[in-house]
Amino acid sequence: MQPLSALRRIVDGGKDAGASLKMPFFSSASSGSAVVDNTSARRSLAGYLNRRVRIRHNVSVPLTVLIMVPLLALFLLWQFFFASAPQSKIPNFFSHNKIPPLRAINETVDAPFVVGCLEPDTSQPRANAVLVILARNKELDGILDSMHSLERHFNRWYHYPYVFLNDGEFNSTFRESVRNATESLVEFGRIPLDLWDFPSWADPEEVAESIALQGDAAIMYGGMESYHRMCRFYSGKFFKHPLLAKYDWYWRVEPDVKYFCDLTYDPFVYMQQHNKVYGFTIIIKELIDTVPNLFRYASGFMRSHNITSKGMWEVFLENEMVDQGVTTTAETKTQSVEDEYVIPEPEEIDPEAMNGEKYNLCHFWSNFEIASLNFFRSKEYEEFFEFLDRSGGFWHERWGDAPVHSLAAGVFLAPEQVHYFRDIGYRHTTIQHCPGNAPMKQLPRTPYITDPFNRKAIEDDRYWDSWDAERENGVGCRCKCDTDIRDIEGKSGSCLPYWVEAVGGWTSP
Numbered sequence: 001m002q003p004l005s006a007l008r009r010i011v012d013g014g015k016d017a018g019a020s021l022k023m024p025f026f027s028s029a030s031s032g033s034a035v036v037d038n039t040s041a042r043r044s045l046a047g048y049l050n051r052r053v054r055i056r057h058n059v060s061v062p063l064t065v066l067i068m069v070p071l072l073a074l075f076l077l078w079q080f081f082f083a084s085a086p087q088s089k090i091p092n093f094f095s096h097n098k099i100p101p102l103r104a105i106n107e108t109v110d111a112p113f114v115v116g117c118l119e120p121d122t123s124q125p126r127a128n129a130v131l132v133i134l135a136r137n138k139e140l141d142g143i144l145d146s147m148h149s150l151e152r153h154f155n156r157w158y159h160y161p162y163v164f165l166n167d168g169e170f171n172s173t174f175r176e177s178v179r180n181a182t183e184s185l186v187e188f189g190r191i192p193l194d195l196w197d198f199p200s201w202a203d204p205e206e207v208a209e210s211i212a213l214q215g216d217a218a219i220m221y222g223g224m225e226s227y228h229r230m231c232r233f234y235s236g237k238f239f240k241h242p243l244l245a246k247y248d249w250y251w252r253v254e255p256d257v258k259y260f261c262d263l264t265y266d267p268f269v270y271m272q273q274h275n276k277v278y279g280f281t282i283i284i285k286e287l288i289d290t291v292p293n294l295f296r297y298a299s300g301f302m303r304s305h306n307i308t309s310k311g312m313w314e315v316f317l318e319n320e321m322v323d324q325g326v327t328t329t330a331e332t333k334t335q336s337v338e339d340e341y342v343i344p345e346p347e348e349i350d351p352e353a354m355n356g357e358k359y360n361l362c363h364f365w366s367n368f369e370i371a372s373l374n375f376f377r378s379k380e381y382e383e384f385f386e387f388l389d390r391s392g393g394f395w396h397e398r399w400g401d402a403p404v405h406s407l408a409a410g411v412f413l414a415p416e417q418v419h420y421f422r423d424i425g426y427r428h429t430t431i432q433h434c435p436g437n438a439p440m441k442q443l444p445r446t447p448y449i450t451d452p453f454n455r456k457a458i459e460d461d462r463y464w465d466s467w468d469a470e471r472e473n474g475v476g477c478r479c480k481c482d483t484d485i486r487d488i489e490g491k492s493g494s495c496l497p498y499w500v501e502a503v504g505g506w507t508s509p
Helices: 002-011 015-026 031-050 063-083 137-158 172-180 204-216 225-236 267-273 294-304 373-377 379-389 401-412 455-465 496-502
Strands: 052-056 059-062 129-134 162-166 186-190 249-253 257-259 278-280 283-285 362-364 369-372 418-420 426-428 431-433
Touching: 059 063, 129 137, 129 225, 137 172, 137 249, 137 257, 172 186, 204 225, 225 379, 225 401, 249 267, 267 369, 283 496, 294 379, 294 401, 362 401, 369 373, 373 379, 379 401
Parallel strands: 129 162, 129 249, 162 186, 278 418
Antiparallel strands: 052 059, 249 369, 257 426, 278 369, 283 362, 426 431
């Protein structure tokens, strides 16, 4: 019985006996024992991380979650404040990869003058150019907004002069406010009656009746005599104003416009160097009931003068292949110009057909245009305008200067003489173009603060210190575009595909 008693003593011997039995096992140096040891350690760590931690009397969470939440918060803050900065080289997993690329355009015929930013070179001679604004005293606030935007993004470097035109007199408040908004030369001029009035041979009663009928028909601005006068003035008279006689180039500026990108080069000089005549940034559809017969007369002028297209006329003709990329939508004809543009159904413009050609209603949106004044002063353009003017379309219908300038470009110019300023971000009313920032072509920005004691001016300028993320095929410099509306190129009224077709087509999907 002694062996049995001895065995019982060993089993019941407590911790010391247990220790004497287990020690040889854990002190083993065999490889199998090491694997068992590591596995046990991992299990112990996993168990430790999975242990629940009480954060309230009735709420507990795994320790892993408690550790990961602050780490995730730190990562998100890092992405937001550092990786999303325009100058950052850190990959941003939540922004850059979600911005779709812009479509690339063939650049054989027309290419951006500059892609991205340059250091403005103000040592070179300026072009003989001017910034032209047609305005009235009541539009002062909108004028100042436009000037501040233009000065901030371009004219603070190049100091081109302004010419303000009005069919009345500018008051002292307007003059003083405008002069305080720029360091450039500013001139004010009243439009002579012979440039502003309808021609002397037009019957005043017939003019008044035609305009009244357009108002009754709810044609946009059709019932406003002053609007008809303005369109006719910009179509064929503005370049004859004495204050513009000394200039060769002009940039048209309107009240209440916004520029989104820095223009760090001189567009007038580049237009000269590249033999360009006309520059635009938006091309869209016109409202059909404003120009029911304009194309008929423009086409008739071409035939009567034996003019052959140089390639621009086709931009303004219906083209089924191009139309496949433009959505056709039937809407009310008098839809607001600030709303989505629509493309009329083909049967609506069949009466416009001339020798099998139909007007697609496209036009360069002329509230922004940079162009040669000598083009408008030419004998050919003068004859073109007189041909249209004799038809009475500037009061019998509501012909705008935008389609008139555009069809003139179609008649006289080649695509290589026209420039698409795709790098100029621009908005007027609810229509905007945003070029996207050029990848790896951005430079640090110099603040533009005209009054260092004006807190609002300082805050306004800080807004531009961070700009939009770079975008594949983007061409802009430090652009920061509005996000409350879609770009016109994403709407049904854009005519950009017609321009792209004329210059060689798209080079990316």
